Amino acid sequence: MVDKQKIHLTVNGTAYDREIEPRTLLSDFIRHHLDLTGTHVGCEHGICGSCTILMDGLPVRSCLTFALQAEGKAIETIESLDKNGELSPLQNAFWENQGLQCGFCTPGILMSMKAFLEDNPKPARDEIREALSGNLCRCTGYHDIVDSVVAAAEAALSSGTAKA
Amino acid sequence: MKPANFEYFRATSIDHACELLSAHADDAKILAGGQSLIAAMNYRLARPQVLIDISNIDNPSQITDETDGVRIKATTTQAIAEHDPVVRERLPMLVDALEHIAHFQIRNKGTVGGSIVNADPASELPAMSLLLDAEYEIQSKSNRHVMAAEDFFITYMTTALQSDEVLVSILFKEPPKNCGWALHEVARRAGDYALVGSAAIIALDDGGKCVHVRVVLFGVASTPVRAKAVEELLVGQVCSDELFEEAAKRVSEVVDAESDVHVTDEYRGNVAEVLTVRSLVDALNRAQTAS
Ligand SMILES: Cc1cc2nc3c(=O)[nH]c(=O)nc-3n(C[C@@H](O)[C@H](O)[C@H](O)COP(=O)(O)OP(=O)(O)OC[C@H]3O[C@@H](n4cnc5c(N)ncnc54)[C@H](O)[C@@H]3O)c2cc1C
Ligand code: FES
Ligand code: FES
Numbered sequence: 001m002v003d004k005q006k007i008h009l010t011v012n013g014t015a016y017d018r019e020i021e022p023r024t025l026l027s028d029f030i031r032h033h034l035d036l037t038g039t040h041v042g043c044e045h046g047i048c049g050s051c052t053i054l055m056d057g058l059p060v061r062s063c064l065t066f067a068l069q070a071e072g073k074a075i076e077t078i079e080s081l082d083k084n085g086e087l088s089p090l091q092n093a094f095w096e097n098q099g100l101q102c103g104f105c106t107p108g109i110l111m112s113m114k115a116f117l118e119d120n121p122k123p124a125r126d127e128i129r130e131a132l133s134g135n136l137c138r139c140t141g142y143h144d145i146v147d148s149v150v151a152a153a154e155a156a157l158s159s160g161t162a163k164a
Numbered sequence: 165m166k167p168a169n170f171e172y173f174r175a176t177s178i179d180h181a182c183e184l185l186s187a188h189a190d191d192a193k194i195l196a197g198g199q200s201l202i203a204a205m206n207y208r209l210a211r212p213q214v215l216i217d218i219s220n221i222d223n224p225s226q227i228t229d230e231t232d233g234v235r236i237k238a239t240t241t242q243a244i245a246e247h248d249p250v251v252r253e254r255l256p257m258l259v260d261a262l263e264h265i266a267h268f269q270i271r272n273k274g275t276v277g278g279s280i281v282n283a284d285p286a287s288e289l290p291a292m293s294l295l296l297d298a299e300y301e302i303q304s305k306s307n308r309h310v311m312a313a314e315d316f317f318i319t320y321m322t323t324a325l326q327s328d329e330v331l332v333s334i335l336f337k338e339p340p341k342n343c344g345w346a347l348h349e350v351a352r353r354a355g356d357y358a359l360v361g362s363a364a365i366i367a368l369d370d371g372g373k374c375v376h377v378r379v380v381l382f383g384v385a386s387t388p389v390r391a392k393a394v395e396e397l398l399v400g401q402v403c404s405d406e407l408f409e410e411a412a413k414r415v416s417e418v419v420d421a422e423s424d425v426h427v428t429d430e431y432r433g434n435v436a437e438v439l440t441v442r443s444l445v446d447a448l449n450r451a452q453t454a455s
Contacts, residue, residue, distance in 0.1 A: 002169045002170065002171055005172060021169060022169065022170055022171065022172035022215070023166065023167045023168065023169045023170060023205075025166070025167070025202075025206075028166075044165065044166075044203075044206045045203040045206055045207065046199060046203055046266070046270055049267070049269065052269050055272075058243070058272040059268070059269045059272060060269055060270075060272050060273050061199075061269055061270060061273070063202075063206070064198050064199050064202045064203060064206075064270070064273065065198060065202070065273065066172070066195075066198065066202065066215075066217075068172050068174070068217070069195075069198065069217060069219055069220070071174070071220070112269060116268075130354065131268070133267060133353070133354035133355055134266070134267025134268065134269050134270070134355060
């Protein structure tokens with residue numbers, strides 16, 4: 001038996017202290033230890049992107065991160081996007097444009113696109129496609145996802161804030 | 165799947181990591197970005213007893229501008245290197261290569277050093293190391309030395325690094341001013357490892373003759389390879405498409421590809437030649453525009 005180790009981190013603004021096995025993946029820590037099951041796990045080898053979360057503001061694969069590597073860091077998951085049940089502009093754009101079908105890929109896509117639009121508030125369609133290449137969707141065929149991201153960018157620009 | 169258990173140590177400096185490595189001898193592995201190692205552990209292809217995490221070492225000057233090139237600390241993430249102004253100014257070919265690694269989410273964690281030590285023969289940074297005559301600064305508890313990239317790669321995922329050694333930094337040498345460069349690869353999907361890749365650098369003298377040339381291939385043998393036979397035919401010559409086509413035939417001397425589930429060895433050989441011509445043509449165009 002390997003001893004458990006202490007971890008301290010912030011998830012969606014709440015500080016947590018836990019003791020975990022070192023092998024605990026950040027994805028499993030978020031889902032099983034914090035019961036935040038919005039972060040999905042598809043492949044566990046970095047390909048599908050459904051587990052993407054933000055670590056200190058940067059999108060990363062939570063399945064290719066040990067929870068202990070997030071010591072002292074600020075994590076944001078899909079549960080951080082809405083405010084008291086009111087969808088964020090990015091979520092709303094996916095809702096309006098049918099940017100999802102089964103929804104399995106959606107949390108990873110939203111977290112990736114949140115960071116992408118903050119870096120590039122006026123993306124060209126090609127840039128959006130390129131940025132989406134790290135997230136697999138087995139349902140939509142991607143066109144409606146691209147439309148949703150375009151709509152989210154336009155909504156953010158017309159409301160005068162670059163915040164997705 | 166889930167990884168097997170292990171003992172975890174968070175290194176606070178490279179010296180600390182070397183101490184820990186020497187104390188745990190052959191049972192320990194360095195954990196950097198984890199973008200190759202954790203995937204292998206999730207598959208249980210790797211089951212290290214001890215992990216020494218260097219991903220949170222405080223690293224104030226990760227990238228330094230040096231006279232003959234740019235030095236990048238091994239723990240620098242690929243994303244930081246890709247967006248660094250000094251790298252973009254002095255080593256644009258390295259930026260191109262970094263952009264070909266996986267996806268931005270993966271480059272946010274994957275490190276420059278991790279990619280090199282991982283030594284996947286299809287990966288970009290080992291190839292760029294040969295293209296840019298890189299030197300690796302290597303440290304163990306009792307020793308510190310520098311090794312040329314050319315001596316580092318032994319075979320698939322195997323390097324000259326000893327089990328108690330850490331890669332500390334990489335000096336990518338700046339090629340001659342006004343050189344042209346290009347990188348071409350074929351992959352099944354955006355972000356995948358290359359099935360075949362080729363990169364070239366060409367510098368011209370005032371008379372338009374080639375004075376410096378590097379041609380590197382990746383994904384075609386058990387390590388990245390420099391196509392010296394191709395280079396030899398070009399040095400001192402006025403380059404032309406015909407000469408490039410003639411020279412690129414010589415890549416067969418270094419291509420030692422095996423057929424795999426993706427493509428046959430014959431395909432790899434043919435594509436290596438085609439991509440080498442493209443890299444040389446584009447490198448020459450850039451060199452002519454630059455000078
Ligand atoms: C979906 C996906 C696609 C990818 N596509 C590509 C691609 O197209 N091209 C490409 O090149 N790569 C690709 N990669 C791999 C790349 O992302 C990794 O970043 C890289 O291979 C490993 O870097 P790391 O920092 O994550 O190292 P880790 O995974 O932490 O370590 C890799 C190995 O290097 C050792 N190591 C790491 N750092 C050091 C050090 N400083 N000193 C000594 N030993 C060290 C570790 O012990 C381990 O054996 C891909 C990965 C994924 C998940
Ligand atoms: S579950 Fe992490 S990338 Fe697929
Ligand atoms: S909506 Fe089903 S996987 Fe994308």
